[in-house]
Amino acid sequence: STAYSTISQDFDKLRHVLDTLTPGLVFASDATRFARAIEATVAADVKVVLGTGSIEGRSTVAFSDLLATSATPAVDAAHGAITADSIAKFMFTSGSTKLPKAVIVTHGMWAANLQQMNQSMPVLAEEPLVLVDWLPWNHTFGGNHNFGIVIYNGGTLYLDEGKPTPKGMAETIRNLREIAPTVYFNVPTGFEVIAQTMKTDAQLRKNLLSRVKMFFFAAAALSQPIWDSLFESAEREVGERIVMNTGLGMTEGCPFCVAVNSPDVQAGDIGVPTPGLELKLVPVDGKVEVRYRGPNITPGYWRNAEATRDAFDDEGFYCSGDAVKWIDENDLNKGLKFDGRIAEDFKLSTGTFVSVGPMRAKIIAACAPYVQDAVITGINLKEIGALLVPTPTIRTLSDLPESASLHEVLASAPVQQHFQQVLDKLSAESTGSATRVARAHLMAEPPSLDKGEVTDKGSINQRAVLQHRADVVNALHGGTLPGTLVPRH
Known part of the structure; x- marks a missing residue:
């Protein structure tokens, strides 16, 4: 890596x-x-x-x-x-709160998953692929999914030296002005910048949308306002929406497991299992965990018998730790929607259960396009708090020069006023302590890779941030953290 x-x-x-x-x-x-x-x-x-x-x-x-x-x-x-059981590679988990585990990827797993992708997303096999991709090959999204589909179907893979950071996205935008992909994959942070830039960048709209048949995001939730902005730019430029696809996967699934099967999709939807994969829905701690069994699921972790044993239930299903619920209980064919990570949910001191996944999605949507993620706080406390991870776009709110530090930007009156209004609106829409953000803080110190707070694909890990920033959380809920916002009603 x-x-x-x-x-x-x-x-x-x-x-x-x-x-x-x-x-x-x-x-x-x-x-x-x-x-x-x-x-x-x-x-x-x-x-x-x-x-x-x-x-x-x-x-x-x-x-x-x-x-x-x-x-x-x-x-x-x-x-x-080489046989189907021969090991093709090892893919390490992100190791956000523990040391990474080496996921065994066999030739059979990878081949099966690539065929599953083609059946779930036929567009991949309709014409030679052209990808413009920054995603790292040491991660399953870049190294198994995107690299794999080009090998399997044939096509061209342009290596994008950009990444979803303020400096890196400038390179990605430059590349997308020049090279038109047939399908485009990114994480939500990348799509946020692309959506904002396309509003005013005619060359980016013209080239990116000239032949792209599908957008696909993974690794985190994409807020509905960003989704809507991408649709608006496409309708303006080519007269129709570009299909936005997503799903749910994991390194242990090589990674493709579940994907949407309809253009009528909303933020949070993940869809139905890919062909040949069995799903088992199991009640766990008041939620429903999705478990997997099929040809694309790993046999286990290299040189880690204990972790392998703990990862599978007595019927051989891999226990993902992901919670799901039906998009429409009256029409199960619409599939599933993501309901957070079971291990991230917690209770307030009142005994009220907080569902972190939906809460994060709601906050990110309300703060779009200025917030990348929200770390939910309040474990064993009386109320919910939120540590907000800003996007580069937040600088446009401040009216400060480019030379201003992020601390100065976040402390500026326009930024504070905007987020005060957002917090007031969220408070007004809440239905009780389990859905009300009682205090929030914009984080000037970026998440740390060494501490496992962020992965190399840009995903924020809730537990790692809470663990390493316990003093910030305590100050937030103790009323001593500078820049803390609280609802005015």
Whole structure:
């Protein structure tokens, strides 16, 4: 993982990855970029292959030398020995609150899932694919899903050096002005910036919408206002809406498991199981957990028998920890909608149960396009709070120069006034303590990758933020946190 190797400062997760896999060879594309991580984590007896450069004091092999190696019959023999049960790769979980686990991905799993995707999304096989994609290959969305569909169906994959950050999205927008994808995948943070930019950027609208047949988002919830904005731009430019697809997946499912099956879809809908996958809905702690069994589900975690045993129930279904409910109880063919992570839900000190997933979605929608995510607080306390993770767009509210710090932007009168109005509106619409945000705070300190508060695809982990920012949570609910907003009624 580039994030573990270049962004991380302590390399704890990278060291754990290497200890788990005990590789005989480690490849790095650039010696200068990865030398520090290699020196900190790779044992001296492990062969290191470099795309460019060298590491002082360490024996390495040039990748060009490997490419010059003549193939022998052993290559064909190894290829011929591959079966459906052969391991294709290991994909590590994000490790947001614990050290990452190595998910076993077999050739059979990956092949089955790619065929499942084609049957759930026929557009993938209708014409040669063109993707413009930033998603990291060490994550299942980029490395199994997007990379896989191009290999399976044929097409062109342009590597986008952007990412869903203020600086990175500028590169993504530039690429999408030049290269027109046939389908486009991103996380909600990326779609938020694209939706905002398309309102005023005619070249982006013209090129991005010229031949795209489907948008697809995953990894987090996309707020309905952003969804609506994408539809409005498409109707304005090409006279019709571009299909927005989404679903529910996981690294252990390779990742595609559930997807919407109708154009009449709303934020939070995830749809129906992909062909060949069995779902079991199990009541857990007042919610309904979705469990999976099928050809795309992992056999377990590498060198972690305990985690593997705990992940499956007595009928062999993988326990996802995701809660779902029916979109329409009178028409089950419409499928399911996401109802949060079971482990994230909690009770107030009054015994009132708080459903975090729907609460987050409601807050994000009300704050769009200025908030990426909301961390819900109040475990064993008398009321709900929210730590708000701002998007770059929030700067447009402040009327401050670009040189202003994020602290200054968030503390500015226009920003505070806007979010005061949002909080007042949310309070007026609440039905009780389980749905009322009693206090909120805009976070100037970005989530930390090293602490597991954010993954390399930009997803915020609730439990990790609550764990590492306990002092902020205490100050928020104790009334001593500067910049705290409370409803005026």
